[in-house]
Amino acid sequence: LARKKLLSYDRRAGNEDDCSSEEDEQEDGMQSDWLTIDRIISSNKSKYLVKWCGCSYEKCTWEDESSLDSPGDREKVKEFQAAQARYVKRSKQQKGSEKKPVTAYHEIFESPSYLNGALHDYQIRGLNWLRKKRFDGENVILADEMGLGKTIQIASLIASVMVEEKRTCGPFLIVVPLSTIANWKREIQKWCPDVNFAVL
Structure with a gap:
């Protein structure tokens, strides 16, 4: 209901330009994507801050858990809860050591366990070089x-800072051409699912 109220308000206020084009517009004037969750950003008790497909981050809304009742909605809630559980677990393991400076560099020889996949040997060398620098x-x-995994190496470096240096630091700003944003988003979601990010 809150979603429909927001979209109806935007339509009346003439703010449709903040979301997708009219190609997917339904009969009631709403875009079909506007009712699909892109990702959940945060939570507060039984409410979730939802980023909607086809809409900018300024259009995020707080939604009651009870209103997120479709199978797709529930899947996004589960993904968010799983990521939060991993974050809490890691934070507890690192408690008390977050502010300790890194005193020695160590080289890695295989894909780190905090990555959701295996790096090639040359990517591990690249990651080590980035970490050393x-x-x-x-x-x-x-x-x-092109195509040799620079995106993955940078995402791995960010995950390395968060995990190996025992910091929940950030934010990190990544500036990329518009045509590569979808790839960056996809690779970070795939390789570093615990990294919370926003595309602005």
Whole structure:
């Protein structure tokens, strides 16, 4: 109900431009995607902050858990709860050591357990290089041919900072061409499901 109220208000206020084009518009003037959850960003007791497909982040709404009753909605709630549980577990393991500085660099020789997949050998070398340069406080550019996993290596570096350095630090700003945003989103979701991110 809250979703429909918001969308109806936006339509009356002439704010349709903040969401998708009119191609998917239904008979009642709403876009079909507007009722589909893109992701859940946060929660507060029995309410969830929902980012809707086809809408910008400023259109996020707080929804009661009881109103998220479709199978797709429930799946998104489960995904969010699972990610939160992993985050809480990791935070408890790191409690008391979050502010300790990293005093020594160590090289990794296989894909870290905090990644949801296995890196190739050359990607592990790239990740080690990025981690070493970060430890040394040096700025670098990671450059290689298209399709060799630079996105994955950068996502892995962010996960490394959060897990290995025992920090829940951030935010990290990644500026990319518009045409690559979907790929960045997909790769971060796949490889680092515990990293909470927003596409602005």
